[in-house]
Amino acid sequence: MAQPQPLTEPAPDAALIAAWQRGDEQAAAELVRRHARALARFLAGAGAPEADLEDLVQEALIRAFRAVDRFRGQCQFRTWLLTIGGNVLKDHGRRAQRHKVVPLDEGLAAKDGDPHERAEAGEAEARLAKGVGALPRLQREVFLLRAQQGLEYDEIAAALDTTAGAARVHYHHAVKRLKERLQ
Amino acid sequence: MNEDAKLHSAARQLGAAAAERIDVERIASRVVERLREQPTATGRPAWLQPAWLRIAAAVVVLVGGGLMVRQFGRPQNVHGAHFVTDDLTDLTADQLRDVLNTLDETLNVGSTTLPEGDLEDLDAQQLQAVLRSLEG
Numbered sequence: 001m002a003q004p005q006p007l008t009e010p011a012p013d014a015a016l017i018a019a020w021q022r023g024d025e026q027a028a029a030e031l032v033r034r035h036a037r038a039l040a041r042f043l044a045g046a047g048a049p050e051a052d053l054e055d056l057v058q059e060a061l062i063r064a065f066r067a068v069d070r071f072r073g074q075c076q077f078r079t080w081l082l083t084i085g086g087n088v089l090k091d092h093g094r095r096a097q098r099h100k101v102v103p104l105d106e107g108l109a110a111k112d113g114d115p116h117e118r119a120e121a122g123e124a125e126a127r128l129a130k131g132v133g134a135l136p137r138l139q140r141e142v143f144l145l146r147a148q149q150g151l152e153y154d155e156i157a158a159a160l161d162t163t164a165g166a167a168r169v170h171y172h173h174a175v176k177r178l179k180e181r182l183q
Numbered sequence: 184m185n186e187d188a189k190l191h192s193a194a195r196q197l198g199a200a201a202a203e204r205i206d207v208e209r210i211a212s213r214v215v216e217r218l219r220e221q222p223t224a225t226g227r228p229a230w231l232q233p234a235w236l237r238i239a240a241a242v243v244v245l246v247g248g249g250l251m252v253r254q255f256g257r258p259q260n261v262h263g264a265h266f267v268t269d270d271l272t273d274l275t276a277d278q279l280r281d282v283l284n285t286l287d288e289t290l291n292v293g294s295t296t297l298p299e300g301d302l303e304d305l306d307a308q309q310l311q312a313v314l315r316s317l318e319g
Binding site: 025028029032033036037038040041042043044045046050053054057058061062065066124125128129132143144147148150175178179182 | 186187189190191193194195196197198199201202203204205206207208209210211212213214215217218219
């Protein structure tokens, strides 16, 4: 009778980072698998064009691995990575000389449920995307880290090198503006 | 559902569909490949960071260019050729003869030894011409 395989806890990010610093490429690949989708969601939410999304995710990850010596564990690796993603997106925007909002094509809308509700949801999401794209950068990042990624203010503050109180203020300003836009 | 809850719900969905469409494995292999091709800056001193290298190169070009301009932009010789004999115009024929004799003794070169007798017959202008020819 085959013995059940012992369940092993996934290696924490810190262990994978240390392994990568020792030259373990598989550790780097595992970190990419773990965080790429959340990073893509953050970037798309912040206005990254879908056509460029994979390239932007890749660029942010490369920058993060190259700068990993400067990561002091002040916040989670993912949070730090998202802030690097914000910088990558800013540079991309400068290069493109335009600020694009992620286009909401058919694929982005829900495929199930009532067609009327689906259309309404799609429209609301499009307006929200436009609203988020129009926010000042800090407000946008704080809003996405809080509302989209579900992070606490302390964590957001550590990642953005600000205070929890300031992060809270930025969030409330962002919410106020978005509500006005969505009304 | 109140407005805040609606906003949060919509925010959680923002970008989710686009993120689902990315190919994570492809990104992982590309990232590993690029890290392999261009090794990480880990362990590299701050002064060797590309930005600092660019600044250092720019300084070298500016300073070097400035020195080149100073070196080659300066007039080579504004005074032109200067002959010692130009300073001898005030000397008399006898004094010039003494100078030539002194030179003859000092240089003591056989082929250029000046015939003393001939010098006696030369006037001041001719003696200056001889001195000039000796100066080259």
